[in-house]
Amino acid sequence: MSAGQRRLDIEQIGDVTVAKFVDKKILDENNIQVIGNQLFGLVEEDGRKKIILDFSNVEYLSSAALGKLITMDKKVKSSGGKLRLCTIRPDIYEVFAITRLNKLFDIRDDQQAALAGF
Amino acid sequence: MAERSEFEVSIPSSTSHGYEVQERILTLLESSGFTDRDLFGVKLALEEALVNAIKHGNGMDPEKMVRVHCVLKQEEVTIVIEDEGEGFDPSDVPDPTDDDNLEKPSGRGLMLMRAFMTSIDYNDCGNKVTLVKQRTVETE
Numbered sequence: 203m204s205a206g207q208r209r210l211d212i213e214q215i216g217d218v219t220v221a222k223f224v225d226k227k228i229l230d231e232n233n234i235q236v237i238g239n240q241l242f243g244l245v246e247e248d249g250r251k252k253i254i255l256d257f258s259n260v261e262y263l264s265s266a267a268l269g270k271l272i273t274m275d276k277k278v279k280s281s282g283g284k285l286r287l288c289t290i291r292p293d294i295y296e297v298f299a300i301t302r303l304n305k306l307f308d309i310r311d312d313q314q315a316a317l318a319g320f
Numbered sequence: 321m322a323e324r325s326e327f328e329v330s331i332p333s334s335t336s337h338g339y340e341v342q343e344r345i346l347t348l349l350e351s352s353g354f355t356d357r358d359l360f361g362v363k364l365a366l367e368e369a370l371v372n373a374i375k376h377g378n379g380m381d382p383e384k385m386v387r388v389h390c391v392l393k394q395e396e397v398t399i400v401i402e403d404e405g406e407g408f409d410p411s412d413v414p415d416p417t418d419d420d421n422l423e424k425p426s427g428r429g430l431m432l433m434r435a436f437m438t439s440i441d442y443n444d445c446g447n448k449v450t451l452v453k454q455r456t457v458e459t460e
Contacts, residue, residue, distance in 0.1 A: 229367050231335055231375070262360070264367050265432055269425030276423065293360050301428050303415040312393045 209237045214246075218320050219244060220313060222256035227266040242277055251283035254316045258289040268303060275307060278303035284308070288316035325392040330385040333378040333403075338370040341388050345399060348392055356457050361436030362397070362453050368429035369401045369449050377403030377447055391411075396438065396454045407446030 209224040221244060228234060255271075265272065271287075278285040288310045293298045298304040310316040325348060331337035346363055354362070370386070378384035384404040390400045416427040435441050438454040 230339075231371070242413070262363060262367075262369070264364070265426070265428035266371065268428055272423060272425045293357070297432065298379060302422060306422055 207236060210240050215317060218252045218254060218317060219250045219276050220254045220256055222258065226259055226261045228260060228263040231266065234266050234270055241270065241274045245277045245281050252320055253278060253283065254286045254288055254291050256313055257287065257294060260294060263294060268301065286310055286316045288313050328389040330387045333380050333384050333386060335374060338374055342366045342370065345390050348426060349397060352392060358453060358456050365433040365437045365451055368433050372429060373401050373403035375414060377397055377405030396452055397449045400448065401413045402448040405447050409446055410442050
């Protein structure tokens with residue numbers, strides 16, 4: 203079951219939660235579902251307000267994964283929190299740029315830059 | 321080398337079979353010297369096209385098959401993916417980059433395929449897509 207498969211490495215730095223994707227590929231439908239549930243849990247169950255998603259391990263992601271990120275962004279914003287994305291490699295950043303999602307998300311170069319002034 | 325490789329398979333409508341075909345095509349392209357960047361684009365487009373066929377076209381129905389035909393020539397690869405669904409009209413898919421659609425969680429697969437492949441074409445009924453990727457020639 204999904205509960206046993208941790209797809210995010212969680213680190214708490216002060217009042218900021220850094221969630222690093224474990225997977226290199228965020229593609230498979232089931233995998234995306236599990237990742238989505240774990241992301242949403244950070245907001246809906248844990249009540250975390252400042253969240254950084256670290257993409258340093260991620261080499262591929264599909265449009266279905268983008269959909270989960272958009273829903274995550276909405277959930278964080280509607281709970282009065284803030285979401286930042288960081289350490290996105292150039293190929294993946296291009297996916298964000300093509301779909302104009304680089305305008306929707308607050309994207310920073312690396313974890314340090316994402317933590318600054320958060 | 322003026323070589324040409326070609327294969328055709330029919331797979332059941334499950335994503336795990338989709339990945340096997342994806343890997344087969346990517347291994348073929350990798351061994352024929354496609355650049356990493358080309359491979360990234362083809363992988364992304366294949367992922368979207370196969371998920372469309374398996375999930376949206378065939379509705380994950382195990383009785384329905386997805387046909388994949390791959391032709392690799394020296395300068396380009398052509399991949400045709402056909403499902404047994406009713407098809408759709410690609411022009412009905414709204415532009416996900418419009419301000420009104422930017423926050424909608426779906427509708428980006430088609431756009432990514434177009435961006436990363438040299439061309440993509442649907443047949444009239446919309447259940448068969450032809451993806452073409454021209455090889456990038458790296459200049460030293």
